[in-house]
Amino acid sequence: KAGVTQTPRYLIKTRGQQVTLSCSPISGHRSVSWYQQTPGQGLQFLFEYFSETQRNKGNFPGRFSGRQFSNSRSEMNVSTLELGDSALYLCASSFGLAGDRELFFGEGSRLTVL
Amino acid sequence: DAKTTQPPSMDCAEGRAANLPCNHSTISGNEYVYWYRQIHSQGPQYIIHGLKNNETNEMASLIITEDRKSSTLILPHATLRDTAVYYCIVRVAGSMNSGYSTLTFGKGTMLLVSP
Numbered sequence: 001k002a003g004v005t006q007t008p009r010y011l012i013k014t015r016g017q018q019v020t021l022s023c024s025p026i027s028g029h030r031s032v033s034w035y036q037q038t039p040g041q042g043l044q045f046l047f048e049y050f051s052e053t054q055r056n057k058g059n060f061p062g063r064f065s066g067r068q069f070s071n072s073r074s075e076m077n078v079s080t081l082e083l084g085d086s087a088l089y090l091c092a093s094s095f096g097l098a099g100d101r102e103l104f105f106g107e108g109s110r111l112t113v114l
Numbered sequence: 115d116a117k118t119t120q121p122p123s124m125d126c127a128e129g130r131a132a133n134l135p136c137n138h139s140t141i142s143g144n145e146y147v148y149w150y151r152q153i154h155s156q157g158p159q160y161i162i163h164g165l166k167n168n169e170t171n172e173m174a175s176l177i178i179t180e181d182r183k184s185s186t187l188i189l190p191h192a193t194l195r196d197t198a199v200y201y202c203i204v205r206v207a208g209s210m211n212s213g214y215s216t217l218t219f220g221k222g223t224m225l226l227v228s229p
Contacts, residue, residue: 004157035217035219042219042220043158043201043217043219044219045217045218088155090157090158092157092158102148102160102163103158103160103217104160105157105159106157107156107157108156108157
C-alpha cells in the first residue's frame with residue numbers, strides 16, 4: 001500500500017511569508033504527527049493529531065499550526081517565516097492510539113527561507 | 115520519556131554483523147525501546163521495538179538486558195544500504211493523554227558500512 005505522502009517536497013520562501021505543507025497518511029491510519037529536523041536541533045516534535053483533534057504539541061511558537069481533516073489528511077502552516085524555519089518537515093502516521101504502534105514517516109518537505 | 119545514550123558513530127564491514135548499543139538506565143517499566151534509522155535526506159524508518167523480551171524481525175534483532183537498562187540492535191549481515199543514522203528511543207506505552215506518538219529523538223549513531 002502507498003506510504004505517507006508529503007507535498008511539496010521542496011519549496012523556497014522569503015522571510016515574512018507563510019507556508020502550508022500537506023501530509024496524506026497511510027490508508028487506514030488515523031494519527032498524524034509532525035516533526036521538524038534541522039542540523040542544529042535534530043528531530044523535534046511539533047504536534048500530533050488524531051480524529052481531527054490536536055492531541056499533543058511540542059515546544060514551538062504559535063506561528064506553527066496544523067489541522068487534520070475527516071479523511072485523516074493533515075496540513076501544517078507556518079506564518080511569518082523566519083530564517084531559522086528552514087528545515088526538513090516530516091510527517092508520520094500510525095494506526096491508532098496505542099503507544100506501542102510504530103510511526104511511518106514520509107520523505108519530508110524541505111523548506112528554505114531566504 | 116527516559117533519555118538514551120548512544121555512541122556518535124560506528125563502523126562495520128559489509129557482510130558482518132553490526133551491533134549498535136544503547137543505554138537507557140532510567141527507563142520505566144511501561145516504556146518501550148524503539149529503533150529507527152534515517153538514511154541521508156529521507157524520513158526515519160521504523161526498525162523494531164520491544165518491551166522486555168528480545169525481538170527479531172526481517173530487518174534486525176533487538177536484545178534487551180534483563181534489567182532493561184540497555185539494549186543492542188543487531189543487523190546480522192550489514193550491507194552498504196544500511197549506512198544511516200540509527201536512533202534508539204524509549205517511549206511510554208500510550209494513552210490519550212500521554213502523547214503516544216511523540217518520539218524524542220537524540221543524536222543517534224552514525225553507522226558507516228564499508229566494502
